[in-house]
Amino acid sequence: MRRLLETISGVLGSRALPPLVIGCFLLLYIGIAFATYDTLVVLMEIARTNVVLLVLLALLPLNHLIRLLRETASHLKLRRALHGATVGADPGLFDETVPLSDAASFAGLEARLVAEGYRTRRLPGALAAWRGGGNFPARICWRVATCLLFAGILISLTTRTSTRGAIIEGEQLSAASGGGKVERVVLAESRGAILSKSLAMEVAPPDREARRVFGLYPPSLYRGAFVYPRYLGIGLFVRFAAPDLPGGYEKHCILNIHPAGKEDSALIPGSPYRLLLSLERPEDGSDPYRTGRMNFLFKLFKGKDVLFAGSAPTGGEFVRDGYRISFPDARRLVITDFIRDYGVLLIWTAALLFVIALGLWLPVRVCFPRKEMLFLVEADAALAFSRAEGGRRRHAGAFHDALDLVEARRATTP
Amino acid sequence: MLALKLIPQLLCWVGMVLVLLRGFSGRRPTVVAAACAGFLLGLAGALTLLRFLPGEFSFGLIRDLVGGGFLLAWGVSVAAIYRSTGRVVSATWGERLAQRAPFAGAGTLLAGMVAAAVCACRLPGAEGKPLTYLLLALAGAVLVFAALALERVLPASFKVSLPGLLLLVVALLLFGSSSIIRLDLFSPLTMKVMKFTHDFVHQFFESMLIPDHLFIRPYLWQYIGLLFGKEIGFWGGLVIWFIPALLVLFAIQFERLPQVSQIRQGAARRKVTAAAIRSRRFRLVAPVLAAAVLAGAVYQSRFPSVEYWDPKPVLITASPSGEIFIPKKGVVDLEDGQLHKYLFKQGGREARFFVLMTPSGKLTVDLDACAICKPDGYGQVEGMVLCYYCKTYIPLDTVGKPGGCNPVPIAFTEKEDGVHLDGLTLINTWSNTVQSSARVKEGGK
Numbered sequence: 139m140r141r142l143l144e145t146i147s148g149v150l151g152s153r154a155l156p157p158l159v160i161g162c163f164l165l166l167y168i169g170i171a172f173a174t175y176d177t178l179v180v181l182m183e184i185a186r187t188n189v190v191l192l193v194l195l196a197l198l199p200l201n202h203l204i205r206l207l208r209e210t211a212s213h214l215k216l217r218r219a220l221h222g223a224t225v226g227a228d229p230g231l232f233d234e235t236v237p238l239s240d241a242a243s244f245a246g247l248e249a250r251l252v253a254e255g256y257r258t259r260r261l262p263g264a265l266a267a268w269r270g271g272g273n274f275p276a277r278i279c280w281r282v283a284t285c286l287l288f289a290g291i292l293i294s295l296t297t298r299t300s301t302r303g304a305i306i307e308g309e310q311l312s313a314a315s316g317g318g319k320v321e322r323v324v325l326a327e328s329r330g331a332i333l334s335k336s337l338a339m340e341v342a343p344p345d346r347e348a349r350r351v352f353g354l355y356p357p358s359l360y361r362g363a364f365v366y367p368r369y370l371g372i373g374l375f376v377r378f379a380a381p382d383l384p385g386g387y388e389k390h391c392i393l394n395i396h397p398a399g400k401e402d403s404a405l406i407p408g409s410p411y412r413l414l415l416s417l418e419r420p421e422d423g424s425d426p427y428r429t430g431r432m433n434f435l436f437k438l439f440k441g442k443d444v445l446f447a448g449s450a451p452t453g454g455e456f457v458r459d460g461y462r463i464s465f466p467d468a469r470r471l472v473i474t475d476f477i478r479d480y481g482v483l484l485i486w487t488a489a490l491l492f493v494i495a496l497g498l499w500l501p502v503r504v505c506f507p508r509k510e511m512l513f514l515v516e517a518d519a520a521l522a523f524s525r526a527e528g529g530r531r532r533h534a535g536a537f538h539d540a541l542d543l544v545e546a547r548r549a550t551t552p
Numbered sequence: 553m554l555a556l557k558l559i560p561q562l563l564c565w566v567g568m569v570l571v572l573l574r575g576f577s578g579r580r581p582t583v584v585a586a587a588c589a590g591f592l593l594g595l596a597g598a599l600t601l602l603r604f605l606p607g608e609f610s611f612g613l614i615r616d617l618v619g620g621g622f623l624l625a626w627g628v629s630v631a632a633i634y635r636s637t638g639r640v641v642s643a644t645w646g647e648r649l650a651q652r653a654p655f656a657g658a659g660t661l662l663a664g665m666v667a668a669a670v671c672a673c674r675l676p677g678a679e680g681k682p683l684t685y686l687l688l689a690l691a692g693a694v695l696v697f698a699a700l701a702l703e704r705v706l707p708a709s710f711k712v713s714l715p716g717l718l719l720l721v722v723a724l725l726l727f728g729s730s731s732i733i734r735l736d737l738f739s740p741l742t743m744k745v746m747k748f749t750h751d752f753v754h755q756f757f758e759s760m761l762i763p764d765h766l767f768i769r770p771y772l773w774q775y776i777g778l779l780f781g782k783e784i785g786f787w788g789g790l791v792i793w794f795i796p797a798l799l800v801l802f803a804i805q806f807e808r809l810p811q812v813s814q815i816r817q818g819a820a821r822r823k824v825t826a827a828a829i830r831s832r833r834f835r836l837v838a839p840v841l842a843a844a845v846l847a848g849a850v851y852q853s854r855f856p857s858v859e860y861w862d863p864k865p866v867l868i869t870a871s872p873s874g875e876i877f878i879p880k881k882g883v884v885d886l887e888d889g890q891l892h893k894y895l896f897k898q899g900g901r902e903a904r905f906f907v908l909m910t911p912s913g914k915l916t917v918d919l920d921a922c923a924i925c926k927p928d929g930y931g932q933v934e935g936m937v938l939c940y941y942c943k944t945y946i947p948l949d950t951v952g953k954p955g956g957c958n959p960v961p962i963a964f965t966e967k968e969d970g971v972h973l974d975g976l977t978l979i980n981t982w983s984n985t986v987q988s989s990a991r992v993k994e995g996g997k
Contacts, residue, residue, distance in 0.1 A: 153634060153638065154634060157630050157631075157634065161627065165623075171744060175747070175955050175956045177744075177748070177751070178751040178752060179751060179755075182755070234811055234813055236811075236814055237814075294759060330769075331769070332768065332769060332772060333763065333767050333768060333769065334768060334769040334770065335766070335767050337767070354767055355761070355762065355763055356761075357761045364761055367767075368764060369764060369766060370766070397766075477761065479759075482759065485759075485760065522813070524813070538812070538813060538818070541813055541816070542816060545816055
């Protein structure tokens with residue numbers, strides 16, 4: 139049983155596993171590319187619903203978790219060996235293990251290593267030497283980050299739900315997104331280096347919760363869902379009457395007409411009429427969405443024919459040839475996705491940890507990589523161990539010189 | 553003339569046999585026999601394919617075989633770098649297998665078959681002339697013996713590792729096929745990379761809940777927009793193209809030197825280390841050569857030595873009812889299988905389109921633009937049309953079908969006298985297509 143568990147753990151924690159799993163997904167991607175143009179989207183869709191692929195993907199965070207535990211255990215073992223806290227040392231922890239001849243003498247070795255820049259520790263029957271800082275913290279950060287990244291992708295792929303809704307000034311939020319009245323939508327210039335605009339959607343929740351303001355980034359969490367604004371639009375109340383439609387028609391339209399000049403159409407149900415609407419660009423270059431001074435340009439279609447074009451401000455009316463078009467009310471709106479996806483949090487954390495790992499690893503690896511030696515006398519046998527995280531050739535030279543010294547001392551000792 | 557056309561492919565074949573002979577240096581008779589047999593079999597197979605399954609299928613199959621080789625090179629190079637960076641290095645089962653005669657024979661046979669098939673694709677229209685194929689088979693066999701003679705004069709210290717061998721053989725196959733546009737892999741690769749990057753950025757923005765370009769500073773969006781351009785396809789394609797060679801190079805370079813700590817004489821230690829470094833340097837030759845050959849393949853793909861049929865668009869007008877009519881027979885013959893371009897102008901707007909008869913005998917009317925790229929238009933060559941913007945080749949059989957980098961099809965009516973289409977629909981489709989592709993070009997999502 140124990141052997142079986144060790145085998146399973148060996149396979150799951152193997153370094154070969156991640157490239158194999160990624161290779162499987164790559165082959166699948168290539169296969170899909172032969173059949174469809176939207177390869178990535180199709181691959182995500184297949185992976186979302188296919189248990190085998192999900193299990194395959196789950197192997198990645200598991201692999202990094204197992205390797206994280208193994209590396210931590212190895213690191214602790216190595217520390218203990220260098221501190222003399224254990225009897226003997228595991229050769230698997232080092233790059234090189236060299237058996238020395240009997241009665242090896244370490245006399246003078248410590249001074250030699252110190253002269254070469256190593257710090258030393260004398261232990262009963264052993265001498266440890268090291269220099270530089272270890273990359274263990276960076277590796278741990280990297281392992282945790284990779285584990286979180288793949289776990290985040292897996293969670294995001296399997297649990298993400300998205301509900302699209304319109305946040306309209308003065309209207310209630312839909313129940314699906316948690317309810318509450320939208321008090322204001324404010325679009326303003328931003329001084330940030332990344333975002334050019336700031337957006338604030340102020341919502342008064344239905345119960346006695348405090349008033350909430352939803353911004354752009356990082357997205358706010360509201361009742362367990364991220365509030366992800368997609369694009370801006372106008373909620374327009376249209377009143378329309380035509381000679382062949384004397385009763386008139388009233389309609390609340392959600393129009394995707396921001397920025398000014400962008401067109402969207404409003405159908406008049408049960409009639410051949412259609413209005414093509416856009417926001418007029420003010421001469422001063424201001425954004426009507428921000429200022430609230432909105433003048434609407436429209437074209438009236440009957441079937442495929444354009445009857446006429448005109449414009450009217452909010453609250454204004456346009457009358458011609460028996461047609462009457464007015465816009466009594468216009469409100470700002472934000473088309474928003476309410477997304478439940480906790481994998482995103484893990485991916486953000488992973489991104490942060492990757493940056494930290496790089497920040498820790500680079501200076502240590504470039505400027506002072508860890509180099510270690512351990513000379514050990516056990517019963518009748520003497521062993522020398524060496525390990526380096528960088529500058530291997532130079533460290534190997536120092537190690538060989540140290541071994542030569544040990545052997546020379548033994549040769550001259552009567 | 554025919555022999556001249558085949559020079560790059562035959563040179564690649566000599567190179568392949570040479571490197572196979574050196575890679576399997578203990579199996580020369582097997583390699584020679586398998587190379588001759590493979591070349592012969594490959595030619596026979598290609599002749600059968602091209603004769604009985606004409607059109608895109610045969611070329612697609614051979615291209616996929618070359619692509620499969622490239623994927624294999626990728627897998628082996630990743631395995632090589634993983635192996636060389638591990639602490640414990642032992643001979644893998646793959647290496648043990650590679651030492652056996654059947655492996656050397658099978659590998660050489662397969663390489664010979666694909667190389668011969670690539671050569672056969674260089675002879676379009678020769679399916680009906682078996683003598684040409686016979687001469688080619690003879691040339692292939694003679695070149696195997698030429699390579700054998702050449703291999704004997706190579707320095708003994710020039711050694712080829714198994715990943716290096718595979719990589720160089722695949723690189724030579726890619727070089728041979730890059731001068732045949734229907735087998736070229738680099739151009740489709742750049743297109744796929746461009747599409748993948750576009751989709752990935754889009755998915756990344758949505759997954760990470762990053763606001764749309766409306767809220768992002770324009771200077772920043774310009775940088776993000778670089779990810780949507782054709783350059784990303786080219787540079788990304790280059791990365792994928794050269795990574796196997798780089799990985800094999802690094803795998804050899806990062807190989808751990810032999811343990812010399814047990815040797816107590818400094819001079820002896822240095823000799824062992826120096827010998828290992830020297831051997832490593834010689835093994836670097838194969839991947840370096842492979843990288844050079846791959847670079848040549850990219851050059852041939854980017855600057856193919858073919859001329860495109862790209863007629864100047866003919867200005868055309870619509871009738872008062874808005875209908876455009878193009879006669880089948882007139883100044884141009886619409887049914888001659890060539891691209892015929894037209895320019896239609898109306899109310900300050902214009903649209904460029906073409907009429908083409910596909911190999912299946914159907915007329916198709918399409919915009920001289922696709923739904924993805926900047927509308928640089930198309931040129932026609934050897935059973936394909938080429939998108940000038942992203943350098944993607946589209947088989948004539950698929951022109952008229954929407955999607956990808958295919959020209960956007962336009963609804964039309966074919967009558968006995970000619971082709972009829974609606975001017976307004978044409979103008980609107982062009983405007984929508986150009987607007988959407990311009991958005992992509994500018995970095996829109």
